Amino acid sequence: MSDGDDRGDRGDRGDRGGRGDRSDWDTVPRLVRWSAERYADTEAVVDGRTRITYAELGARVERAAAACMANGVTVGDRVAIWAPNSLEWIVAALGAVSAGAVLVPLNTRFKGTEAADVLGRSGSRLLFVTGTFLGTSYVASLRRAAGEAGGEVGGEAGGSTGPGAGPLPGLPELEQVVVLSDDAPPDFRTWKDFLASGEGLAEAEVHRRAAQVDGDCLSDIIFTSGTTGRPKGAMITHAQTLRAYDIWAHLAGLRSSDRYLIVNPFFHTFGYKAGVIACLTRGATMIPQPVFNVDTALANIAAERVSVLPGPPTLHQSLLDHPARDAHDLSALRLVVTGAAVVPLRLVERLRGELGVGTVLTAYGLSEASGIVTMCRRGDEPSVIASTSGRAIPGTEVRVADADGAPLPAGTPGEVLVRGFTIMRGYYEDEPATAEAITEDGWLRTGDVGVLDEAGNLRITDRIKDMYIVGGFNAYPAEIEQLLGLHPDVADVAVIGIPDARLGEVGKAYVVRRPGSVVTADDLIAWARREMANYKVPRVVEFVAALPRNASGKVVKGELRVGDRGAG
Known part of the structure; x- marks a missing residue:
């Protein structure tokens, strides 16, 4: 057994690469304020042409926290963010946590249905979302997914119709969606408009809220898929x-x-x-x-x-x-x-x-x-x-x-x-x-x-759980198998990880076609790219008459892997 021991790991403190002064910050909001004071003039974030100091970062985070509070966020509420790495992500996330919220980060590779599932199950009250990223409109994909979940295919309907009602019909607990850009659809808010909504809140109020958060409060919920696919x-x-x-x-x-x-x-x-x-x-x-x-x-x-x-x-x-x-x-x-x-x-x-x-x-x-x-x-x-x-x-x-x-x-x-x-x-x-x-x-x-x-x-x-890693992203075969099983031409499927020279590992799907089906590997891969995050999409599909199973009916993946050792 290996035990971690503080005694062998002590070193210089603070900014020389040793321990920080944790006595000054037992919560994220206290850490943000401490760093804004301790490193006030140090450059905190460089994002394209934007450069801000730690003092400026602290001020932006407090402004975002004020906006969260002005929009009803209370201690323990879940606030989600679905956006790529950026200064706005940092400010929005730290602002929400400083207002006492529990952060729910969403994988930017998610499709709309995957994001809507996590938003719904977490009971997120507020969502920060990017506009268009890598050619995909996250707002449009979320509208479609939530609309279908709410029984309104296409997701064009919806809007705030009363207390607790939000802009997405399939996500009743989600009260607001803030787009991290200067443009937003009618039922959503822009980042600028959201920040402006908190300007009437006194700084002391923001500090009082932060003081209500202690070290035992949840800071975040990180959703990770298990072998059940859920x-x-x-x-x-x-x-x-x-x-x-x-x-x-x-x-x-x-x-x-x-x-x-x-x-x-x-x-x-x-x-x-x-x-x-x-x-x-x-x-x-x-x-x-x-x-x-x-x-x-x-x-x-x-x-x-x-x-x-x-x-x-x-x-x-x-x-x-x-x-x-x-x-x-x-x-x-x-x-x-x-x-x-x-x-x-x-x-x-x-x-x-x-x-x-x-x-x-x-x-x-x-x-x-x-x-x-x-x-x-x-x-x-x-x-x-x-x-x-x-x-x-x-x-x-x-x-x-x-x-x-x-x-x-x-x-x-x-x-x-x-x-x-x-x-x-x-x-x-x-x-x-x-x-x-x-x-x-x-x-x-x-x-x-x-x-x-x-x-x-x-x-x-x-x-043990058959997980494999695609370019740093965890891929879970059971989850991918469940998604592929939704294809009308797939009767049975098993997924394993195989070696890949560039990504380390990629998925390979063994598929049993339904009788009379002529679906091809290219057809199935193209369908998968529309239905799941890119890292989950199998790069190889092999059609088989039947999957090897043991007496209890479980797929014997060891037999499938034998023929794939050394593949790349």
Whole structure:
């Protein structure tokens, strides 16, 4: 068993890369005010041509909090955000949380039906949404999905018809939708109009509201799909979030002089908490990038003198292999934190040797454990960084156990169990799933298979729940199988992950056609692209007469994987 211990991880405090002063901030709103005072003149966010200091960021967040309060948001209300990385995302999210709301980030890869499902099940009262992103109108797709859910195909009808009624007929609890742009449809509000609605609220009122929030209050609900295919919301508190990412910033060595390119999506803990929250604790400069594009990333790193670049291994591999890499000055880059997939030793060596990155670390986490479980330490050997995800962070324990939960010795594979302060308060309104995930004595069953070495370093070797990772995004076969099963020509389907040179892994679907069907692989893939997030779409479809099943009727995926080993 691996135990995280504070004693071996103490270092300088504050802006030199050590611990932040947590006594000054036990909640996100207090952290925002503290950073606005502590790092007042330091550049906080660079988003395109917009540059603001920490003092200016604090003022914008308080204005957003005032607007949330003026529009009826109270402590504990759920407020959702469905938008790519941007300054507006940061301000809207922190503003909502500062007003006492529980943040519900939505995956920007979601289709309208997927977003509407999470909005409805979370009971979100307010939604911040982008306009058009990557050629898709999120507003239009949400209108269609909510309209169909409300029995009005096309979703053109709807509008505020009374107290508690919102602009989307299928989402009665959603009272307002705010579009993060200068234009909005008739029943929605613009970002500018929303902010203006809070101007009559005194600053003291905003501060009083923030004071009502304590460390045990929920700060966010991160919805993550399980093997049942039904998204589950992991509930995390302010205290858990701040303690975890103060530790993350300390172990990584984040400093106030750092300039952090945040490519990891804000809807994920890696982007929001290891990005925005960690930067707030140290006064580092945030440079949000809405979608990963290697040319844009290279340009940003050079122009903004980026020093910190976390992300999945595919991101760093793309930078290293880009033919125009040498035309950009990447000399400021000093810290890389990666994970979410196997990290080749060669990648660690190239980052250090070719780019001169002084610190390369790997980590492992999941939403149910606040996004962080283990992490390498500065000074670890490259072989340890490449072959493991490091040791338990301070305040947590990691155990590898057999099917009965009994601990296994070092070097023996088993299910990874985690216990400590990071473990979620449970799944939102889902007690049976919570009881299944967390044992009576507090161990979280991760569903991942791993091995601990003698030093307590964890190596993830497989996934009990069949999850695979597409370019840093978790893909769950059961969820994808349920969606593919809705196609009228699909009688049976099983999905597995197969190796892919660019994305690490991609989905392959084994499909049994309905009698008389002539649906092709291209037809099914094109249909899937319309119905589900892109990373979930299988890249390969193979038609079979029947799926291999055991005596209990379960698909034997091991037989399917045999023929796909080494495919790419």
